[in-house]
Amino acid sequence: MPFVPHTEDDIRDMLKTIGVQDIEDLFDEIPQQLRCGTLEGIPQGMTEQDVSRLMHERASKDGQPLCFIGAGAYEHHIPAAVWELVTRGEFYSAYTPYQAEASQGTLQLVYEFQSMMTELMAMDVSNASLYDGASALAEAVLMAIRANRKSKSRRILMPTNVHPAYRATTRTIVTNQGIELVEVPFDNEGGHLNLDSLEAYSGEDIAALVIAQPNFFGVLEDVDALTDWAHANGAMVIAVANPVAAALLKPPGQWGETGADIAIGEGQPLGVPLSSGGPYFGFMCARQNFVRQMPGRIVGRTVDRDGREGFTLTLQAREQHIRRSRATSNICTNQGLLVTAATIHMSLLGAEGLRRVALASHANTRKLVDKLANDHIRLRFNRPYFHEAVLTTELSLDGLVRPLYAHNLQPGYMLNDDYPELGESLLVCATETKSDADLDRFADHMARAIEKQTTAGHPVQPKMA
Amino acid sequence: MPFVPHTEDDIRDMLKTIGVQDIEDLFDEIPQQLRCGTLEGIPQGMTEQDVSRLMHERASKDGQPLCFIGAGAYEHHIPAAVWELVTRGEFYSAYTPYQAEASQGTLQLVYEFQSMMTELMAMDVSNASLYDGASALAEAVLMAIRANRKSKSRRILMPTNVHPAYRATTRTIVTNQGIELVEVPFDNEGGHLNLDSLEAYSGEDIAALVIAQPNFFGVLEDVDALTDWAHANGAMVIAVANPVAAALLKPPGQWGETGADIAIGEGQPLGVPLSSGGPYFGFMCARQNFVRQMPGRIVGRTVDRDGREGFTLTLQAREQHIRRSRATSNICTNQGLLVTAATIHMSLLGAEGLRRVALASHANTRKLVDKLANDHIRLRFNRPYFHEAVLTTELSLDGLVRPLYAHNLQPGYMLNDDYPELGESLLVCATETKSDADLDRFADHMARAIEKQTTAGHPVQPKMA
Amino acid sequence: MLIFEHSRPGRRAAVQAPDLDGVENDLPAELLREDPPALPEVSEMQVVRHYTKLSQKNFSIDTQFYPLGSCTMKYNPRACNTLAMLPGILARHPLAPASEGQGALACLYELQEMLKEVTGMKTVSLTPAAGAQGEFAGVAMIRAYHDSRNDTARDEILVPDAAHGTNPATATMCGYKVREIPTLDNGDVDVDALRGAVGEHTAGIMLTNPSTLGVFERRIKDIADIVHQAGGLLYYDGANLNAILGKVRPGDMGFDVIHMNLHKTFSTPHGGGGPGAGPVGVGERLEPFLPVPMVGYDGDEYFWLTEKEVPQTIGRLSTFMGNAGVLFRAYIYARLLGREGMHRVAEFATLNANYLMKRLEAAGFDLAFPERRATHEFIVTLKRQMKEQHASAMDFAKRLLDYGYHAPTTYFPLLVPECLLIEPTETESREEIDGFVDAMAKILEEAAEDVELLHEAPHTLPVRRLDEVRAARELDLRWKAQG
């Protein structure tokens, strides 16, 4: 019996203690007509050996391609120590630290995490994590609506150069509460949010402006001017930040005159493997005065009966298990194990390490863009970018991209569906994990695909010179 | 500086405390003319990311072939829990448990290991491990010479159906001490050690007889008769046992009238991955009265000052760090981490689990032999075998085997070099890890290789009917 | 000692970051950070030591019995972790084309199928990242359903007063008002009160069955009929699914939508507070509204179902597909268990709970519902001990820690005073349960003889009882660099 330790003797004795004949008797309060059958749709149990074999086969089927996709999830080097520590049973199989005295390991670690995230974002406070970057943005929007005392509106300015999935997720989560997400278009030449496009809203009652740095296209925003514009108009600023980039770029807490009000983002680049999209974690930092409006768990330092330092969950009155229908969010489970990974990762990399990762990634993407750019492919936007860039072509992008899959190479994320207005465009990213040989391999395969398309039966003339 | 935590401040202050100017000054007792240069032959250091990439490339180059080689190292299922626990820092990075109070984890585990091994072998005492099976045989030979008070000779009967590498290793280690290894041939039909071939030594002064069960060919020996013969002739019996098979076969302690005197073997089948041949571990069990002649570490149970149960290394007076030139062996480091794996593995499998592994492995090999046997290939020996068997052919074995490598299939161990008298013979093994589809794949490829050799330009007629 | 306190300026784990030979920074100065963040500057060994030692300060399933009601703290098979961490699984980018991820998608698709079968629902979406997000998706689908029928007056979600806090919080997040339904003394929902509460404002009801009171809601069919007849839908909170796995299916009870906590019933690790996974299953009516992405299969190839294929979807709940790594672990667990194993989960969880309940009763503890069967959990009330000895549920909980047992869930459900909600799960042995009974009996003696021992507990942990009031008043939420 998998994972059931009972012997025949145990079962007999235990039933006797309970005073029933049979295990089935224990289900006698369930109406008989509701009882289900034998679950024919579920396969027979397998031994660990057979499941192991199955998973090895599936894993090797998907292989380990050379991947230049970024678009919100980034392949970075993760020190081996990170997951060897994270998967220790005492972290891996521990419960939420409600019994503080029996959870000082996790609690101190989360306190350290909060300290690191506030340092990285240059903000006052951090929570203990949310599900991921997109849902963190949704929670930030709800929080801004609660926190912005100056605003009576339920309107949020949401630039369309924010990650499409972040916008979609936010829509799903906030619209039932009557919140309006006003989409603000990006600048066609720069890919950034042009201050001009905000002027239409000057003087209006706006609860918050969302600013992504870098934005979905990798383009860098003029965060100072945008932040100051928002504050001048009584709107809060919700920063969407890449935490690795934050070691290099001006952090949200230092944007404009007074800094962003809330900073959220995807924590995945901090030591979390790609793993088909999750589990990752969302982080959220804020100014001190908004701490009671924050969703999610927060750990505080305190003392025990003997005056010894200790750590505990705090401000629980915000949370659903206390406040029920008046909670700041229904969030309950967070992404504790990923926070564990990120905390260990940040300790190993340090500020200098993260800065190097950011710079090396950016340099690689620059190199890649140079290698790929030619008569048929060019950089789409003219603004500075960070470690990710949009390339555009007059050729069929699908026709260029598909042949590369067969060579175990994933060249980037195609923007056609999300941004039809950008034509045949590809978002590429080369992190510090890519060698020069990798970049050359990409460029060579791409050149071959272009040649094929431009010669054999596809005599497309370049539109650009 | 990899793995060096010193900051510039640290270095300056520490040098000051020491009273020198420079780290180089600390090496001033080394004659200047001996100082070495810059080690040009060593490559530059790499980041973990780059080494990781290198190792992934090398690992994937060697791939994960379908392997039917046994010959002393066996692919068995290893529960995931085993190595997730073994690589916990507290086991992985601990020192030898000389400070018993700070090593109760390792010490208790070794005590449990000794208990399990003695149960499995049906012997009285076990040590805490030796390097591997072959070196354990060498140590057993040395031990028998010390322990056999009845014998004045330094002669050991060593059947040639004992693993060739075990015999070679024993030769390397014992011959400098003037010990003679007398090779006894195996039976040509059965592959076993025929009692007749021992009769030549009846009445002679022999220190010990080595008996492998199963022997190198997988053939099962008549252990009872052999053991009784040895004891009747004043020789000790050294059993070479497969520990998984010992859950199914009569254990060494029950051989003949009084049982083997020393049982050794390769511990690898108990939860240790193949890993190119090591680290594995050798086990050694013996009768109680030989315990002070055993080499290697031994853990005993005792009490502390408060009467609490505790564990400690014991009988250290046998060992080199106390007894120096009069020690039972020069062995010092053993294979502690592998013992950790084996102990956890045996706990998870239990007696019933090991018996099932043994039976399933054996059944698979039988199936494989049936599938492979045909006009050109037949079983070489006519005695019962366990989970490994010698196949022989009149064709060119090399010609049959090589094409299979290209299909990522390793069909077995070729005996041509070790046993030229067996002609074109292959030792095959199919453990419980092999599915019916795997066996069919082997058989299909082999059939194709035979067809190729027997038709296209190789019109070899079968000699056997 | 905080990791920051091991920090020294200029120290680095040197092999972990790339060299910057020849890398130039072309970014405009005004966009750059001037002062580096004060992250720790430590060596690799310091990191390994610090976090290894921190981990040892935790209780965990791998080290302790956790009879934590409603949380289903059972053994997390190590194979689920090892296999979900295979390099080929970890390396897959979420936006890699489906054609290049057939191995991963096959696992997810088969998990969807197994969850359908085990819950009796028509379709399953795996994307919710946790139970609360599954709840959100469920109620949002109920809303989308009514909206699609222009049935927009329904603005109320009914919730039993014993429900998890997430239930009312979720209803609020979906823009609903919450109306509580009382519970009878025997633990069942007050069906008459329910009958009085339903009407044209009823969007639906959120129920757990077995309920948070540790008993099976016997009149579930009546409840379903009453709500359905009023035009509302039934939401099943799958927190307690472990109790009925393979015995009775929410779909057969009449539920329209269910979320499952895979980190409970499917044994994925709690990880010190997550990640979880909260897939949702629905009956026919809610199928068009399921959150995306889901995995489809045409008999030949697996593919993603997104907004295109599910145009009425409530939408996305996270950037990619939710907590895929958790789903892989649940998939592996489900394959290990198989059909027979699923049945046994409920059987032995229930056997353990009823045995433990009887033994605690015999040891002198008061049960909240002594006349009922325990499901996978049950409630002890310490009202009497509180009154007679000033020994509270919290005191018992903290003292249990000294005996090496994690505390049961305390003060939940709110309806039962001084309660302990106790769930042993199927993976604990009888000896472990007996040991827990012995500890509880000992604490009962201690309460009578020296109640201070309880008030002062725990005594043997890294810290004594913590000052929670101070934590909330004098907020200290981060380390700050000196000076």
Place this chain on the structure above:
Amino acid sequence: MLIFEHSRPGRRAAVQAPDLDGVENDLPAELLREDPPALPEVSEMQVVRHYTKLSQKNFSIDTQFYPLGSCTMKYNPRACNTLAMLPGILARHPLAPASEGQGALACLYELQEMLKEVTGMKTVSLTPAAGAQGEFAGVAMIRAYHDSRNDTARDEILVPDAAHGTNPATATMCGYKVREIPTLDNGDVDVDALRGAVGEHTAGIMLTNPSTLGVFERRIKDIADIVHQAGGLLYYDGANLNAILGKVRPGDMGFDVIHMNLHKTFSTPHGGGGPGAGPVGVGERLEPFLPVPMVGYDGDEYFWLTEKEVPQTIGRLSTFMGNAGVLFRAYIYARLLGREGMHRVAEFATLNANYLMKRLEAAGFDLAFPERRATHEFIVTLKRQMKEQHASAMDFAKRLLDYGYHAPTTYFPLLVPECLLIEPTETESREEIDGFVDAMAKILEEAAEDVELLHEAPHTLPVRRLDEVRAARELDLRWKAQG
């Protein structure tokens, strides 16, 4: 509690063993076992809990500072483990043809090359499974060399009196007599005594340099000349190689053969007592006798060198190629360190040792060789404390455990009374060393004020001081089933 005490008849970790559907046992009954061995019958969770909790009772490098002289307990980089455990590395059968193992063989070949460079030897064989086996191989090669020249009267190996116990034990295993050479008060070998000892019976000398006394043997060149002129060869015990890595090479000092402890200098884990790896390197004279297998390379392909290619080899030392997994870890470590990193190992190990030595001296401890430089280790003698306060080296060692430090090596080398051999290694930070000094100073105070505290130590560990005499007298070496 032993794992056996969790056992119950019929309990199993059910997913771990194959089903036996349709499997028949065709083996003759007389060869079969009648009674199953009494291995534990436990659940998977019980195993995980038991061994997780056991592990927590250990000190280890990942949790404690281990200033253990001669053992070089330094940080074992986690990457070395993770990468040596890649499925493709673990799966390779040792007898798989070399053509199918080019990745693994490349690593081993490159490790051979790096070890050659760092020791200054001509050829390296990786096959010895540990230091003691490397020693054996070394002395066996010396013997094979003399034998090959029919120089068979040489029956004596010289060993300084301060040597590791393995040295004389090894000489005995190779059939040699052992002759001890005294040490001068300054820690150097008594060269005059050596000169008097060498002769036609001298097969060779076994030396560690730096010696076990923690000092560099300054007259090593004289020693080499004396032994060589007498027709003997020089064996270098590589236990202390960490002290000189990249600074001075045994080959340049005149040694003919060396073993290296990769679990010391190359940071592979000690694993609670192994596995180690003890590669041997030789100069030209001993090259023909190296143990097999080794890895060769023709510029295109890697291949095994065995008895065929090395006909004069002393032979094999283990079934396959030794502790390959340890060698992979050492290889990875060496690649991480690189050329510059190798130099820094010795530099910072030496810096730490000299700093710690000076600080302990300032704290009132007596050094065995106060006028000498420490190498990577040094010796404190507690002769004075023993005399004045009855505080022995063992008392200090046990009391250090209470302060969270592993004890230094005690009572070795045998020459120095009440000694502690202290080696901090390069991976420890200055703060950690300072903390150790503080603890030592505190214990010195305790010895003066309340020596019983030391005699009774340790006080805070899972057990107090153990009765070793009873352990050896009333042998209890295994659990036995009751009745």
